[in-house]
Amino acid sequence: MNRFGTGNTPRTLGIMAAVVAVLVAGSLWLAHDRGRPADAAKTTPAAAAGPGGAAPASSGTPAAATPVAPTASPAPADEPDDAGPGAGAGPGTGAAGGSAGAGGGAGDATGGKCASVKVVAARGTGEPAGTGFLLGQVARQIDAKVSAPVTIVGLNYPASSDFANSSRQGVAELRRLVGAERAGACLVLLGYSQGAIVVGDALAALNSTDAATVRAVVMFGDPRFNSAEPYNKGNFAPNSRGLNPRRTGELARFNARIQDFCNGGDTVCQGNGAKGTGSHLDYNKFATQAAAFAAAKV
Secondary structure, three states: OOOOOOOOOHHHHHHHHHHHHHHHHOHHHHHOOOOOOOOOOOOOOOOOOOOOOOOOOOOOOOOOOOOOOOOOOOOOOOOOOOOOOOOOOOOOOOOOOOOOOOOOOOOOOOOOOOOOEEEEEEOOOOOOOOOOHHHHHHHHHHHHHOOOOEEEEEOOOOOOOOHHHHHHHHHHHHHHHHHHOOOOOOEEEEEEOHHHHHHHHHHHHOOHHHHOOEEEEEEEOOOOOEOOOOOEEEOOOOOOEOOOOOOOOOOHHHHHHEEEEEOOOOHHHHHHHOOOOOOOOOOHHHHHHHHHHHHHHO
């Protein structure tokens, strides 16, 4: 049985309790968002995030994010269509640079510049509705780097401690949003902690038509982290896995479009063997690198 289902073992519960303790201890750090305010002329709040009503942009002090994993991973809808290795894979690898060009005719996810861009952010557990603290910073930096109009949307899902149901709802809503886009749309997907699960599981389930609209994907503190993937970033340990890792190659068709950041000291993406530096709350240091990667893709 999946360790995050009804069959939680004492060992698993101990891991999650330790993680929660770390997150609560660091929650005061989250109170100060040093990112610039969103440009109102280019960015809109998460007003159309889903059928459940508007999801307002987050403000104030977000609750500490509690990492989770769903009970199962959806089967891929299509064979890989973009399986080339990502640049700079492996522990401690560098940033993807480059700047976004001016908006022209909207292209698909394999070439051309975008007439407009939509950034969808799936926040971590316990954060207020909206983009969340970390992903809000990344989204605003993407907005600043891209000359085309940018819309920023906070995914409308519970992000609650009802782990299996919350992530399942998030996957369904993200698939709905992606499927509603026109052909040639340009999407950037961001996910942190439980939100990284949502983004990854949704990607795995997209058909090839919907997958073509996804230009860039950035994840942080992913409970489904697998160090064998070529798109990983950070100072993670070799042969390491998150609390509920993906099978190797599950997202291979998106390899060149993903960056997945994992700190060596983050027990969420490193599991029990986390011995490096950086915690689950220490990902804002990668915000500029992540934004540059995404901006260069659109």
